[in-house]
Amino acid sequence: MKRTMIDFWVGLFIALGIVALLFLALKVSSQSSLPASSSYTVTANFENIGGLKVRAPVKSAGVVVGRVAGISLDPQRYVASVTMKLDDRYRFSRDTSAEILTSGLLGEQYIGLEPGADDKMLKDGDRITITSSAIVLEQLISRFLFSKAEEGGTAHTEK
Amino acid sequence: MVVFDDVSFAYGEQPVLRDLSLRIDRGQVVAIMGGSGSGKTTLLKLIGGQLRAGSGRVLVDGDDVTVMNEAQLYGMRRKLGMLFQFGALFTDLSVYDNVAFPLRERGRLPESVVRDLVLMKLQAVGLRGAAQLMPAELSGGMARRVALARAIALDPAIMLYDEPFTGLDPISLGVTGQLIRELNDALGGASIVVTHDVAESLAIVDYVYFLADGAMVAQGTPDEVRNSTHPFVRQFINGEPDGPVPFHREAEPYAAALNLERP
Amino acid sequence: MTNPVSRALQRLGAPVTNTLIKLGFACRFLWSVLKASPFALHRFSLTMREIWFAGVLSVLIIVVSGLFVGMVLALQGYETLVRFGASSSLGVLVALSLVRELGPVIGALLFASRAGSAITAEIGLMKATEQLSAMEMMAVNPIARVVAPKFWGGVISMPLLAALFSAMGIFGGYLVGVQLLGLDAGSFWSQMQSAVDFRLDVINGVIKSVCFGIAVSLIAVFEGYDAPPTAEGVSGATTRTVVTSALVILGLDVLLTAFMFRGI
Numbered sequence: 310m311k312r313t314m315i316d317f318w319v320g321l322f323i324a325l326g327i328v329a330l331l332f333l334a335l336k337v338s339s340q341s342s343l344p345a346s347s348s349y350t351v352t353a354n355f356e357n358i359g360g361l362k363v364r365a366p367v368k369s370a371g372v373v374v375g376r377v378a379g380i381s382l383d384p385q386r387y388v389a390s391v392t393m394k395l396d397d398r399y400r401f402s403r404d405t406s407a408e409i410l411t412s413g414l415l416g417e418q419y420i421g422l423e424p425g426a427d428d429k430m431l432k433d434g435d436r437i438t439i440t441s442s443a444i445v446l447e448q449l450i451s452r453f454l455f456s457k458a459e460e461g462g463t464a465h466t467e468k
Numbered sequence: 469m470v471v472f473d474d475v476s477f478a479y480g481e482q483p484v485l486r487d488l489s490l491r492i493d494r495g496q497v498v499a500i501m502g503g504s505g506s507g508k509t510t511l512l513k514l515i516g517g518q519l520r521a522g523s524g525r526v527l528v529d530g531d532d533v534t535v536m537n538e539a540q541l542y543g544m545r546r547k548l549g550m551l552f553q554f555g556a557l558f559t560d561l562s563v564y565d566n567v568a569f570p571l572r573e574r575g576r577l578p579e580s581v582v583r584d585l586v587l588m589k590l591q592a593v594g595l596r597g598a599a600q601l602m603p604a605e606l607s608g609g610m611a612r613r614v615a616l617a618r619a620i621a622l623d624p625a626i627m628l629y630d631e632p633f634t635g636l637d638p639i640s641l642g643v644t645g646q647l648i649r650e651l652n653d654a655l656g657g658a659s660i661v662v663t664h665d666v667a668e669s670l671a672i673v674d675y676v677y678f679l680a681d682g683a684m685v686a687q688g689t690p691d692e693v694r695n696s697t698h699p700f701v702r703q704f705i706n707g708e709p710d711g712p713v714p715f716h717r718e719a720e721p722y723a724a725a726l727n728l729e730r731p
Numbered sequence: 732m733t734n735p736v737s738r739a740l741q742r743l744g745a746p747v748t749n750t751l752i753k754l755g756f757a758c759r760f761l762w763s764v765l766k767a768s769p770f771a772l773h774r775f776s777l778t779m780r781e782i783w784f785a786g787v788l789s790v791l792i793i794v795v796s797g798l799f800v801g802m803v804l805a806l807q808g809y810e811t812l813v814r815f816g817a818s819s820s821l822g823v824l825v826a827l828s829l830v831r832e833l834g835p836v837i838g839a840l841l842f843a844s845r846a847g848s849a850i851t852a853e854i855g856l857m858k859a860t861e862q863l864s865a866m867e868m869m870a871v872n873p874i875a876r877v878v879a880p881k882f883w884g885g886v887i888s889m890p891l892l893a894a895l896f897s898a899m900g901i902f903g904g905y906l907v908g909v910q911l912l913g914l915d916a917g918s919f920w921s922q923m924q925s926a927v928d929f930r931l932d933v934i935n936g937v938i939k940s941v942c943f944g945i946a947v948s949l950i951a952v953f954e955g956y957d958a959p960p961t962a963e964g965v966s967g968a969t970t971r972t973v974v975t976s977a978l979v980i981l982g983l984d985v986l987l988t989a990f991m992f993r994g995i
Binding site (some may be wrong): 553569 | 856857860861862864866867868869870871872876
Binding site (some may be wrong): 312313315318319321322323325326327328329330332333334336337338339364417 | 770771776779780783786787790792830888890891892894897898899901920923924925926927928929931932933936938
């Protein structure tokens with residue numbers, strides 16, 4: 310094997326590898342995490358967060374505007390305290406309401422923000438007061454089973 | 469140029485060399501003879517610094533190998549050329565590239581000079597026609613000669629030969645012996661030939677050391693050796709099966725081992 | 732030291748001490764490889780040749796296995812997802828499994844058996860035929876000239892091979908999901924893209940494959956360099972490379988995964 314041939318194939322190999330990495334970076338994944346510097350933090354209390362996870366998206370009108378940064382239980386009132394990091398570009402009024410929603414029937418859960426009419430905007434560290442909890446998974450499943458049963462009930466759903 | 473001064477060496481608990489002293493001067497070809505396992509190859513490795521002596525000094529061109537650090541060792545090895553028992557050619561390189569290897573790695577020479585030198589060295593061992601062959605295509609004797617060409621590529625002052633005569637046909641044997649002598653005279657350095665081939669080495673060397681069980685048992689010029697009455701030397705050069713070096717390894721009595729002695 | 736209890740304890744302790752001794756040698760060996768690395772990377776054509784051996788020659792097996800693994804993932808995943816009416820998440824399933832786990836892990840396992848064993852065998856044979864010794868006597872450091880380029884060739888090749896594996900697997904998943912099972916190509920890709928995070932999933936996958944590359948390459952060169960210079964010695968070392976690599980890859984994977992994706 311001549312040097313030039315080795316160089317050629319190695320070059321091709323490295324190029325292929327980089328193309329594969331680019332494919333993974335651009336086509337397969339998205340750069341969704343916000344850089345820490347350009348975000349602000351707000352919190353919200355929910356009675357029940359269902360299956361909400363850290364890093365779940367925060368959306369407004371379907372657009373991702375931030376991520377859930379932390380979830381903890383408020384030990385005094387036994388409600389879930391959710392910390393969100395929101396993109397600095399998006400500002401929300403102080404009477405914005407937050408709701409835990411599910412994308413699709415069994416999809417991931419996310420927080421939906423519905424802006425209000427207040428002139429004052431949420432600042433870093435503020436709390437969203439108007440919240441509504443998640444639809445609990447069990448309810449979803451029973452609804453799912455119910456609808457399936459109505460269709461005539463198949464072996465799948467009886468499990 | 470090479471001096472051993474009371475050198476001892478052991479692999480772990482197993483002593484290999486014991487209080488060995490010898491000297492090899494410029495222009496000399498010296499043979500180190502001894503049976504298999506007498507520590508001959510270890511001796512070469514001590515010179516090359518691949519093994520470190522347990523005690524004593526090994527002087528190469530006046531410098532003590534036993535106290536050198538790694539960088540100094542690599543510097544010292546530039547004065548050495550070594551021919552390995554089976555050639556140790558780089559199997560993934562052609563004959564030409566094998567001989568060019570030390571020149572390219574150490575010389576920083578322009579490729580045209582490398583080419584001239586490689587062809588000169590191959591010419592010296594009579595294998596210029598084999599330059600483009602791969603080592604796998606060579607016979608044992610040819611591989612040995614290519615390895616020799618590679619070992620002398622940088623004109624080393626001290627040549628070490630590890631069993632250069634083993635496994636060669638009579639013609640290759642004579643050729644190799646002549647090459648060793650001629651190269652030594654041409655390079656004006658010293659050569660150490662580790663061997664157990666008596667006839668061939670007595671024909672070319674200036675001095676012989678006999679090694680048995682890691683200790684020096686006899687020494688002398690080829691003529692002295694031929695006329696020696698030393699029992700070990702006599703046994704060795706005449707190839708007698710039994711003598712100071714016993715045919716049998718120490719064992720319990722044969723009859724006892726076969727359960728022949730009835731109580 | 733002859734009563735049964737102490738003998739049993741000795742038998743228990745011997746493998747441990749031997750392993751520790753070997754680990755110590757491996758660490759010192761890694762240090763000498765790293766010390767020799769500037770030379771190897773400076774003369775990049777040496778490393779280039781090793782990328783050829785370790786990387787280019789492994790591309791075929793990586794591409795084909797990646798394609799198959801992706802296809803199987805899609806077939807199996809579809810079966811499960813369709814029961815929950817979530818078959819449009821097939822792309823997510825395939826991509827996440829590949830990018831996070833299967834790409835780096837299976838890629839590294841294949842790499843160890845294809846390239847790692849070859850590296851061990853080559854170094855072991857060079858040692859057995861005194862080529863390394865000869866190099867040393869020519870005042871050329873065999874660790875710089877032979878070992879370090881092989882090490883870096885492996886380290887550079889591994890992440891590229893893993894990325895290739897993942898990409899091919901996702902393509903295989905696409906073939907099965909979209910072309911064979913008739914899922915919608917748009918939702919296949921867009922769901923995948925929204926669920927797979929570049930930093931969390933792709934970059935962590937790459938970090939994994941880099942770690943595996945370092946581990947496998949080190950094991951391969953060390954076993955070769957440490958092999959007894961006989962035929963059995965070299966063949967034993969080659970086997971050990973594959974076995975040890977597999978164990979280390981899977982063990983490291985547990986550790987790395989625990990650190991990276993601890994779904995807090």
